Amino acid sequence: MKSLEAVKVEVAKLEDLPFQTGRVVKLNGREIAVFRLSSGEVRAVENRCPHKGGPLAEGIVSGNYVFCPMHDWKINLADGKVQAPDDGCVITYEVDVKEGKVYISM
Numbered sequence: 828m829k830s831l832e833a834v835k836v837e838v839a840k841l842e843d844l845p846f847q848t849g850r851v852v853k854l855n856g857r858e859i860a861v862f863r864l865s866s867g868e869v870r871a872v873e874n875r876c877p878h879k880g881g882p883l884a885e886g887i888v889s890g891n892y893v894f895c896p897m898h899d900w901k902i903n904l905a906d907g908k909v910q911a912p913d914d915g916c917v918i919t920y921e922v923d924v925k926e927g928k929v930y931i932s933m
């Protein structure tokens with residue numbers, strides 16, 4: 828039986844990702860928001876807020892969270908969960924950084 832393996836795709840150079848700013852990457856017809864946190868970690872989530880589709884890559888990043896630019900929902904970039912009092916979640920993608928290159932697994 829054939830197993831389904833995640834495909835790793837190089838999406839950026841680490842040095843090209845400014846801290847605490849989102850960048851949009853298009854992969855297989857999906858829009859993914861990639862963020863480099865102040866801690867240096869890189870996170871990737873779908874670029875669509877579960878509320879009304881706001882572009883999360885344009886949100887304000889604080890710690891491990893992004894605030895949607897449309898109505899300020901707060902989303903955890905580690906697990907994709909919307910924080911209370913709002914509710915919902917976004918798809919998160921596994922990120923690897925190797926030798927200064929950023930890869931996303933799909």
Ligand code: FES
Nearest residue numbers: 876879881895898
């Ligand atoms: S669309 Fe993101 S909070 Fe409304």
